[in-house]
Amino acid sequence: MTAPERLTVRGPEDILGFIPHSLGYWPASSLVAMTLHGTSLGATLRLDLPAPDGQGDPFGFAGAVRRYLESDQDADGSLLAVFTSDAGMVPPSAYDLLISTVQCSLEQAGMPVRAAWFVGDDYWRDALCSDGSCCPLPGRPVQEIRDSMLNAEMVYRGSSVGPAPRTGSVPEAPVPAMHLAAVLEAQASWEEELGGRFRSRAQFKAVLGFWQMLLDRASVDAGVPDIERDAFLRATLLVPTWRDAVMVMAAAGRNAAEAGAERFNVFQEGDDGDGADESVVVLPLLLPPAEFPLSASPVGTPGTDMAGRGAAALRPPRRTVARSGSVPAGYGEVLMGLAPSVPDWARLEALERVLGQLAVPGGQAAAAALTIRGWVAWCRGRGSYAAAYLQQALELEPEYRLAELLLDLVGSGTLCGWAARKEAAWQKFGEDTAG
Structure with a gap:
């Protein structure tokens, strides 16, 4: 689906609602990084999250994110979203170190992270906010993302979000x-x-x-x-x-x-x-x-x-x-x-x-x-x-x-x-x- 006109992002719900349309499915256990060209969204990258038990290599993971996004030579900023279960939504998140490491790597590459979010099964919240008065737990309902104006606009234009790809799960039309x-x-x-x-x-x-x-x-x-x-x-x-x-x-x-x-x-x-x-x-x-x-x-x-x-x-x-x-x-x-x-x-x-x-x-x-x-x-x-x-x-x-x-x-x-x-x-x- 090609959108012939610009779509307006009014808030984080719109950005997070755009991600599944960009990928074709709602991600799970994933880090999604998006490049920015000024105020315009650029490329979308999705990577499987490393194990949350600390056994992964956050520096190697951050380096991989940086290498992917550096190919977008016009990028001057980035956005991050961690799609995880609600169990990972309670601070301190198991992925706080990962986000900070990716932040540092992208800052050095000239693509500073301007915003980051955790998206769970039921709630989402700002990953960079530590003030409980403005970011109370457990966060905001995920339904806000599904009901966002940009998501509705994408659906109206003919975009759809399908199931995540899995081995043997590629859907085909029924044939007699x-x-x-x-x-x-x-x-x-x-x-x-x-x-x-x-x-x-x-x-x-x-x-x-x-x-x-x-x-x-x-x-x-x-x-x-x-x-x-x-x-x-x-x-x-x-x-x-x-x-x-x-x-x-x-x-x-x-x-x-x-x-x-x-x-x-x-x-x-x-x-x-x-x-x-x-x-x-x-x-x-x-x-x-x-x-x-x-x-x-x-x-x-x-x-x-x-x-x-x-x-x-x-x-x-x-x-x-x-x-x-x-x-x-x-x-x-x-x-x-x-x-x-x-x-x-x-x-x-x-x-x-x-x-x-x-x-x-x-x-x-x-x-x-x-x-x-x-x-x-x-x-x-x-x-x-x-x-x-x-x-x-x-x-x-x-x-x-x-x-x-x-x-x-x-x-x-x-x-x-x-x-x-x-x-x-x-x-x-x-x-x-x-x-």
Whole structure:
């Protein structure tokens, strides 16, 4: 959801009410940090809280918060919110030391903490206020946050707050069992039809062309499943070369997808892909417009999310380099978010919608669809959702290699290169959402 106009923050209830909309869910056992650009809200970061028993490393945790927020180079201040149970609301809070350590770290980075709050299950209070006369215990009702003007405005504009991502909890639209059985039966036929054509350049181009047509048409909001289409698409995802090419094409364009495949020498010798090829298998292109229901947009490490304007995050393992000229970006650069300088976010959104339909019947094709959805969530800087998709893929296929590699990236604290740069990052709410 993109808010085309600025939203006015009238008080802390509005700021705290904005956080769940920014992340996509109400956080729990979390520290949420938000950057400020003057009086405007910037990026939103969520991290799992360390153990409250003092065994955690508050300095290491504070350093991680600082590294994430420093990527928002325009930030001149910050806000903190600790979402915990009401048991942690009674002073002295188990997280007082953590907040003071994060405060000190952000002060040194030129992003002083201007306000901080504890948010429990039933009450919330100012974390920096020690005067019982103005901040009486147990605090103010959390319902004030849910009833805030900004929260109501966000709901009115179409934003929603879903459940927190968990392994196996990614919601999908219900699909009739008869449809699922028919898709699996048709998929088996397509696998047989496509067998032996994995190294055909002409077949590769035909598959990519069909996906391109589909993504260009997948901007509608509603529709019904199509058995043959879904079965064909699932069958193509079983071929790693085709699967990876679809990912690259969605983000960087068809030229990059085709050029990258050429570099890997995946095609059989003597196949130039020119002219008519009667052996090419593909659904007829004269299909009715592809229609996919809108699914909930997912939110990087497990327990780390960056969202909001400019989704600044940890920098990737090597420096982001914007490419120019006519040479297409390589597969590795695209999959890591290092090129192009800005991806095609509209086409990635269309891809995510299509994959939501294909992941439902299960099997290795579903694992592929869930893995790509996890990659799209990672590209957006939404690590908790990325981890949920990838773990769900591995539940279906325990040794699915691409899911394992991406989950290693997510788990190590590496975020997509696009999420690390404000000018390239996915923006859920558009520019200057609140101020």
